[in-house]
Amino acid sequence: xxxxxxxxxxxxxxxxxxxxxxxxxxxxxxxxxxxxxxxxxxxxxxxxxxxxxxxxxxxxxxxxxxxxxxxxxxxxxxxxxxxxxxxxxxxxxxxxxxxxxxxxxxxxxxxxxxxxx
Numbered sequence: 001x002x003x004x005x006x007x008x009x010x011x012x013x014x015x016x017x018x019x020x021x022x023x024x025x026x027x028x029x030x031x032x033x034x035x036x037x038x039x040x041x042x043x044x045x046x047x048x049x050x051x052x053x054x055x056x057x058x059x060x061x062x063x064x065x066x067x068x069x070x071x072x073x074x075x076x077x078x079x080x081x082x083x084x085x086x087x088x089x090x091x092x093x094x095x096x097x098x099x100x101x102x103x104x105x106x107x108x109x110x111x112x113x114x115x116x117x
Contacts, residue, residue: 011040087112 009018009025023040026047039047084104091098091108094115098108 009038011043012037013039013043016040082109082112090115 009023010016011018011023018038018040023038024044025036025038026044027034027036028051029035037047087104087109088098088100090112091104094111096108096111098104
């Protein structure tokens with residue numbers, strides 16, 4: 001049995017279907033974030049015209065290839081070499097005011113490390 005997979009593009013501005021072979025998907029970056037937009041031929045032309053003035057005056061810094069960095073809990077822990085749960089427990093036992101969530105003050109982490117040495 002054969003299957004045919006058809007991808008239909010929709011203009012992200014008008015919501016109308018883009019006929020096959022027309023329009024384009026445009027990838028761009030702005031203020032540290034990358035974006036992708038599907039545009040029909042008319043809106044694609046408008047996008048290129050609007051951007052051309054800015055591009056003429058801008059410096060090219062290279063090609064964007066941004067991959068979001070997702071670190072696991074272990075990776076975060078290795079950055080400070082302490083287990084936050086252990087630091088919180090130790091801090092509470094030793095009279096420090098520490099919140100149950102969020103960042104632990106550097107002075108508390110340093111005191112914990114000193115106590116472990």
